[in-house]
Amino acid sequence: MFRNQYDTDVTTWSPAGRLFQVEYAMEAVKQGSAAIGLRSKSHVVLACVNKANSELSSHQKKIFKVDDHVGVAIAGLTADGRVLSRYMRNECINYFYTYESQLPVGRLVVQLADKAQVCTQRSWKRPYGVGLLVGGLDESGAHLYYNCPSGNYFEYQAFAIGSRSQAAKTYLERKFVSFMASSRENLIKDALFALRETLQGEKLTSSACTIAVVGVGEAFHILDQETVQALINEFEIAGEEAAAPDQAGVDEPSAADDQAAPVDQSAAPMDM
């Protein structure tokens, strides 16, 4: 994407009918580190890569609990993500105060999308530079939504956002048909595999990733590090064997696994 004379203001259309500022905001999402979501009939799993800037610093928080029945994983400008999470938490709490029942996820994401749309139509604002994977439960089951800086939202069976998310999406596209009927454990396993795809050959360790689960009878919570490491160990052993037959049967080159050189994280400090 190159600079042009229509990209300074979010309120300026290009002759081709595009709002460049909004598209640039979506670029910011692509620069963030990967976040993945998948859902079955009764559970939603959110997973993300959590690289710290340096060994000295702590990891960036990318998964937020919004309420017992909803959580969100972000990619892009984490500050924007934090502010939107606070908004979502507020909406959920206020709804519960008035109605003593949980805000349906479908309504929460619409409110979020409408909030994002406002920023695409005011000359004194800028779009939020963060993509949100919202996973939650309501009366009609488990749902996964993706909220875009443009103010669009979509429901997904499984999705990945952020850098190198295409590798994860490819993996998910292969397996998604089985997700609806998947057990909780298999869903988490698939999330870990998809996460591994984004690491391009680097070893998946629990210190570099975060997994969160919400399901029927299970409030949204982030799995602690030991649990995640135990799952990784369990799956890694099976994973290496499973990876071979997987690749044999598909023409899609999982060349990512073959590359020796890990790609450098030259992300801007504000992006994660």
Add this chain to the structure above:
Amino acid sequence: MLLGILGMNSLDCTPATNSLIRSEADSQRTLYPYVTGTSVVGIKYKDGILLAADMGGSYGSTLRYKSVERLKPVGKHSLIGASGEISDFQEIMRYLDDLILSDNMWDDGNSLGPKEVHNYLTRVMYNRRNKFNPLWNSLVLGGVKNGQKYLGTVNMIGVHYEDNHVATGFGNHLALPLLRDEWHENLTFEEGVILLEKCMRVLLYRDRSAVNKLQVLFSLCGIHTSRLLGNCCTV
């Protein structure tokens, strides 16, 4: 019930409280009720909820209006019954109509059930009470959603609770004792109606503001609310 209301008029109006409760603008807040409905009685039965109330609107001690519907369906799942000031009930129905409309406009398969409506009303009633401008009603809210029966009540000061049988006004004193003795989990529809009829008969005997024309609504598991109008003769 009227005696209780008159008792509340002896508010001490010191200058301090004046400014707090805006006495110079008293015409803009409810001081006393004018056209009132008397008791509402509600019970859970095997398949859902039954509500009963008479159709009288009293103007002080005069039984002025005799075809007032004090029971109404709300949305897909709930029923509401009101005693107290009828105009405030009409205002509440406007709030609820707006609420249900907004809920339907989402068009997303989710809908507000009786629990949500009850809680919403509790917030409204309590907030009005805190502003010293109450909606002068005692409400019964019942319904069925996803097979779950719900029956609750909330009054003008915001006191709210749920139970298997609830009543307002004189119904608390005359109907509840009967219900406590004779209510059980597995009442059939017919048994429920007979039980409510018994309560309403006692109320007709003993409550001066009761009239002899009844309204009964029921809410079934899994089915839209329906209603039947009953006319009972003086005994």
